[in-house]
Amino acid sequence: MDFNDTPEEAKFRAEARAWLSANAKPKDPSKVKAGVSQKSEAERLARAKEWQAKKAEAGYAAITWPTEYGGLGGTPIQSVIYSQEESKFDVPGGFFEIGLGMCIPTMMKWATKEQCDRYVKPALFGEEIWCQLFSEPAAGSDVAGLRTKCEKDGDEWVINGQKVWTSGAHFCDYGIIVTRSDPTVPKHKGLTFFFLDMKTPGIDIRPIKQISGGSGFNEVFFNDVRVPDSQRLGDVGEGWKVSLTTLMNERLAIGQGSGVDYEELLKLARETELENGPAIKDSNVREKLADWYVQSQGLKYTKFRTLTALSKGQVPGPESSIGKIVSGPKMQDLAGFAMDIQGQGGVMQDTEESPMAGAFQNQWIGAAGYRIAGGTDEILRNIVSEQVLGLPQDIRVDKKVPFNELPGAGSKK
């Protein structure tokens, strides 16, 4: 039992590290994790595009993809090794994950060869950015309950409706969308899937202001938006099947979250005086600190078990599914507890006065969303209990009924 690379892995790691050293600056460890960037989105996007192009040129942008699309034709463990090395460098991110993690893999599975030739490489090189248009105001966890409709008109489809929680729609060039083509059949059977140009007339993008004050997401309105039939992915009525390709990739694309963890809590506890002495000597603080340390280590070594399987060329076990169930509530509770340690001063969310420039306060606000994005805590528990433990699905009242006869979701209330 050890954490060592195989000789091949060590060679790949050394190459990746050498390339990163030549092309990027190492992270400055003294920088605080405040979770809020000082730069504007436009500045960050320009910097990210530049870095993405450089990385794609070297083949590191999509290590597991086939070489014909600009990948390295490498293994999942090589992809992990590159990410581990890249995380030590100060490089921009946050713009291409959804496109390259979810949208383009869906294209590669369902689009024509010509379409892949046209769209995959520009996405990989950061020239075109993609978004995913699935969730709707009335269809979140139950995404198959979506209502945005598409109607055939000659060689085109006309789309009307509204999508929501679309990350980055305002700077994206293309999107993948699932719509309802037939409301008279059961919900999963009446869906049809497309990709489209986000500049198509009739698309109206409006930012959603989150409780954090930021606007990473959008509402996207479709008003007689015309899409050629050639941009349909999968057969008419087979949209759910196509969606599953995207959703399977979603859990891989959404990470385990970063931000303040037990190290920062330890630092805070050492620096903060409570009424009866230093926080680090308080037994309640010590118990909580130990609990979160153990959870963090548990997640870290669970990942190592997954990596071991990848390193041996095996399919990882289901243990990797626990990550977000643990890390979401942990981020929220840890940050909230750190604020408790700050007592009355904990209410301040202030870059000057708050410890670590307000990192705990920022995380406390943000974590409420992290527990919902990419699968709520509850949906993830359903997935574990059904797909890992083999428990039955809940009794479904919506599976065999025509969509437009469902209470709430269809046209009938």
Add this chain to the structure above:
Amino acid sequence: MNFDFSDDQKMLKDQARKFLEDKCSYDDVRTILESDDSHHDGVWNGLCELGFAGAAIPEEFGGLGLGALELAVIAEELGRAAAPVPFSSSIYMFAEALKLGASDAQKSAWLPQIASGEIIGTLAGAEGTQAPSPRTVKASFAGGKLSGRKLPVPDGETASVAVVLVNTGGAGEQALSLVLVDLNQECVTRSAVDTIDPTRGHAEINFDNADATLIGDEGDGWAMLKRVEAGAAVLMAFEQVGGAEAALEMAKEYALDRYAFGRQIGSYQAIKHRLADMYVKLELAKSNAYYGAMILSEDGAELELAAASARISATEAYRFAAQECIQVHGGIGFTWEANPQFHYRRSKLLALALGSASRWKDRLVAELEKSNVA
């Protein structure tokens, strides 16, 4: 990255599982629950015949000379079966204490018989419900004679020999020492004590000027004990992981078999989410236990931290799985005839065996405090 057990270790695990499935069913565990026996002789002898007791004892002292990773896979299976055997007392506590601090003469005198399973050893630390520490231990040792009262001592009724934590009068942490004592002396009297888990015997032992010899140096007892506890914490974490997995499987089977309000109870989210939570805690515990085993096997500097993590995580996983296993079973789970009780009892026994989770959380944070400021 090779963070997994080897094929040989997995084969050993399979061998242990097959033996226990065959010889140590819940019915076998029940015979000990309902008898006055301290442990199950048949199961224990069978394990010893397979060489498990001597697995990590050096060959020169009659063992197989394997290591912590081999003990870990055996421990996981013992935990899964809730095996009523003195393995932890004799191996993780007694044999490991001797390996750590005893002279060659002491090792030669006892380890071969421990390795063969001919005799059982144990470690006696607690003196009732006060936490044993340099401030509280009263058992005394002077002039080669041991006096005092120890309880509860795991497997204290059947053990032939014990390592005993005694007060030798030094200052602060140097107050304590470990001594080796043959329990088959006239001046050693013992009687069984009732516990929450009668499948694992415990006793009160009184020493009245019993002959004993120091293990290691006088005043080193507390430090040595903590090192032994750290190793035992890792191995017991594997027992806890095995037990938690068994409790989860038992609860899952019942949730699939039992119908209420016209459907399987396993189709209700109230049940599904509980079982998912059991799974999550179990996987975290397994990962922490793996790391503990890796560090223990290399005697790494981070042992205290890794052991505390393994123990805290596994204690929580087993606590939750065992108690919620009864809850999922409903009324039948509270009956004497049903099997969830074995894990409910064992989970609490193991949770307390080396001191509570709070004690280990404090030990963990003490280690973090020693590390560099984050």
